[in-house]
Amino acid sequence: MQLIGRDAETGVLEEFLGRVRAGESHAFALVGESGAGKTALLQHIAERASGCLVVRVEGVQPEADLAFAGLYQLLTQLPVRFDQLPAAHREALRTAAGMRPGSLNWLAISLAVRHILFAASDKQPLICLVDDEQWLDHASVHVLAFTARRLGTRPVGLVFASREPSSEIAGLPFLKLNGLTDSAARALLDSTLAAPVDPAVRDRIIADAHGNPLAILDIPDEPLGGFALPLVTKDEWHLDTLPDETRRLMQVAAADFVGDPVLVWRAADKLGIAARAANPAIEAGLLELDTLVRFRHPAMRRAAYWSATLPQRQEIHQALGDVTDQRTDPDRRAWHHAHATPGPQEAIAAELERCTVRAQSRGGLSAAAAFLERAAILTPEPAQRARRLFAAAAAKHDAGARNQALELVAAALAGPLSAGERAKAEQLRDQLRTATSLMDEVRRAVEAGGNTDEVCIESVLEAWRGVEPTTADDYAKAVLYNGIGRHDAARDAALRALHTPLVITELAEAAARTGHFDLVKALPDPVGDWASGIQARIDALLTEGAQADAHHRDSITYLDRTHVRIELARAHLLYGEWLRREHRRIDARAQLRTALEIFTSMGAEAFSTRAQRELRATGETARKRTQPNHNTLTAQETQVAQLARDGLSNPEIGTRLFISPRTVQYHLRKVFAKLDITSRTQLDRVMLG
Numbered sequence: 001m002q003l004i005g006r007d008a009e010t011g012v013l014e015e016f017l018g019r020v021r022a023g024e025s026h027a028f029a030l031v032g033e034s035g036a037g038k039t040a041l042l043q044h045i046a047e048r049a050s051g052c053l054v055v056r057v058e059g060v061q062p063e064a065d066l067a068f069a070g071l072y073q074l075l076t077q078l079p080v081r082f083d084q085l086p087a088a089h090r091e092a093l094r095t096a097a098g099m100r101p102g103s104l105n106w107l108a109i110s111l112a113v114r115h116i117l118f119a120a121s122d123k124q125p126l127i128c129l130v131d132d133e134q135w136l137d138h139a140s141v142h143v144l145a146f147t148a149r150r151l152g153t154r155p156v157g158l159v160f161a162s163r164e165p166s167s168e169i170a171g172l173p174f175l176k177l178n179g180l181t182d183s184a185a186r187a188l189l190d191s192t193l194a195a196p197v198d199p200a201v202r203d204r205i206i207a208d209a210h211g212n213p214l215a216i217l218d219i220p221d222e223p224l225g226g227f228a229l230p231l232v233t234k235d236e237w238h239l240d241t242l243p244d245e246t247r248r249l250m251q252v253a254a255a256d257f258v259g260d261p262v263l264v265w266r267a268a269d270k271l272g273i274a275a276r277a278a279n280p281a282i283e284a285g286l287l288e289l290d291t292l293v294r295f296r297h298p299a300m301r302r303a304a305y306w307s308a309t310l311p312q313r314q315e316i317h318q319a320l321g322d323v324t325d326q327r328t329d330p331d332r333r334a335w336h337h338a339h340a341t342p343g344p345q346e347a348i349a350a351e352l353e354r355c356t357v358r359a360q361s362r363g364g365l366s367a368a369a370a371f372l373e374r375a376a377i378l379t380p381e382p383a384q385r386a387r388r389l390f391a392a393a394a395a396k397h398d399a400g401a402r403n404q405a406l407e408l409v410a411a412a413l414a415g416p417l418s419a420g421e422r423a424k425a426e427q428l429r430d431q432l433r434t435a436t437s438l439m440d441e442v443r444r445a446v447e448a449g450g451n452t453d454e455v456c457i458e459s460v461l462e463a464w465r466g467v468e469p470t471t472a473d474d475y476a477k478a479v480l481y482n483g484i485g486r487h488d489a490a491r492d493a494a495l496r497a498l499h500t501p502l503v504i505t506e507l508a509e510a511a512a513r514t515g516h517f518d519l520v521k522a523l524p525d526p527v528g529d530w531a532s533g534i535q536a537r538i539d540a541l542l543t544e545g546a547q548a549d550a551h552h553r554d555s556i557t558y559l560d561r562t563h564v565r566i567e568l569a570r571a572h573l574l575y576g577e578w579l580r581r582e583h584r585r586i587d588a589r590a591q592l593r594t595a596l597e598i599f600t601s602m603g604a605e606a607f608s609t610r611a612q613r614e615l616r617a618t619g620e621t622a623r624k625r626t627q628p629n630h631n632t633l634t635a636q637e638t639q640v641a642q643l644a645r646d647g648l649s650n651p652e653i654g655t656r657l658f659i660s661p662r663t664v665q666y667h668l669r670k671v672f673a674k675l676d677i678t679s680r681t682q683l684d685r686v687m688l689g
Ligand SMILES: Nc1ncnc2c1ncn2[C@@H]1O[C@H](COP(=O)(O)OP(=O)(O)O)[C@@H](O)[C@H]1O
Pocket: 002, 003, 004, 005, 006, 032, 033, 034, 035, 036, 037, 038, 039, 040, 041, 188, 213, 214, 217
């Protein structure tokens, strides 16, 4: 991880590591408020400590009262030979662990721990990183602090990160983590922003954050042109103890996303709030009102905003809109007025729509989308409203907010659109549905593999779509490279992602395709249809001839019973590829076509390209790749529909086309949707030929 603006601190840490490596013990405390970057710095040490044994202990709030919980964490990571400990030490530890009755002998326990640390540092320098010391149980702190003061000349380093170091740690040398400088804070903010941000809003975010990295990273990635309402938050800051007028002033300040004191004062004045109302908030350190309006913490701004009732918020936005300059800031004025009105009003909606372009230049696509959405909501006339809803949907789509786009386009289609607009809206809806269904598929695929936490679904989605993931998620990369057929790159990525159990499937394919059969691993516990299907695939990749054939078919059978269509499609693809290499071209085509259709219907671009390439290699003339068109049937769907019309059951059709009954069912569902019918008896009526 790249730390920004911590050169001085990392310099100190390097020196610390140098001293420990040179055989000089050292212990110190890393002190800073929540979010200051303590854990990040500990991580930095761990990454730099090559050649050292690094152990980590973390204080966790619920265990703060559990005596020796921290020591237990520490000792389980060290190579302790209890039989080699002096008897007194051994007994003391057993008492501490509750394995033996008796009163605690603190000195013996501490010496035992020191003994163990020293023994562990015999072969290589030892680094102990203790995080969140403020939550470490007192017994462990006591012992560790004792040890830290008596390390002598051994290569042992101890670091305690803490918000508020306990008195026992307080005596150690300490490194205080202050806020980042403004320029570092800006660099950190810029590193996280996807859309352009109005410089004024950027300044305000930096000001509120007071250099706290977490506060900077914690900003909503909603329209950052300042065209977003603060995130809803639970009221952690007790504003209700403040005088009424003071609280109202804070609400006004919170609603002004730019943090312009002139504007805030003028709006306050309009609302009859006297200037002196600021004093209690300023005295309590909650608010600063000088060249910029700053809150003590971004969460405080959110709390202030949402402490107002809806009518109060509308009143505040009205005042802020009124005092905003129409000539220099028309978009911000329109935005405030749009949040002041309790119901639809054409004049305001039209003004918002006019300001969209300007809002976009300030806050990017998502700001433009927010403007259009609000404009649509405020539009009284149905046709106009439907048109704006569609424009908003398109903008949300461009801004990457798929679900919201889908909701808006559905709302637009429910209204009176012109024929041309309707066609466009339907096209957008279909496109969005495809993407959404892929998203669901990816989630299912990941869940079937049992891990949901470690995998960044968005990155994996990108990979399935054939797009280079924006994050450095190696699992997603393995999926992408397998998809586009760069198996060597997929193999390397998969090897870097071994901590993700799901990667086994990617590794198997990539390694087998590049001839590194030794790297293919079996699933640890292939229970259930998904795991059995994947294991069968792995077996298929490792075998030849009739055995491989049987494994491929098993894999399809198992995966067909799951809801993970994307893996089913891959099973068809792999089988098809295998069949082609066995020169069974006709069989291969059926498999590859099935795979291609599932991939295409989901928008799994990379894999559909691969399936298409394979299909072409079987001699089939390639069809032009199109977006799924909901009016025309694909070749496979036509075949299925014809057989269904001719009275064949799903299993019969499956046998004919060499696909499973469930896949037949899947094709039929799509046929019905495209032809707008509900049962196979209607096929006769709508199908010719
Ligand atoms: N100097 C920095 N540069 C970039 N990111 C940072 C920096 N310091 C902290 N962060 C990030 O800010 C967040 C909060 O930091 P963290 O180390 O968890 O704080 P603490 O442990 O002090 O509460 C984390 O996401 C961390 O990665």
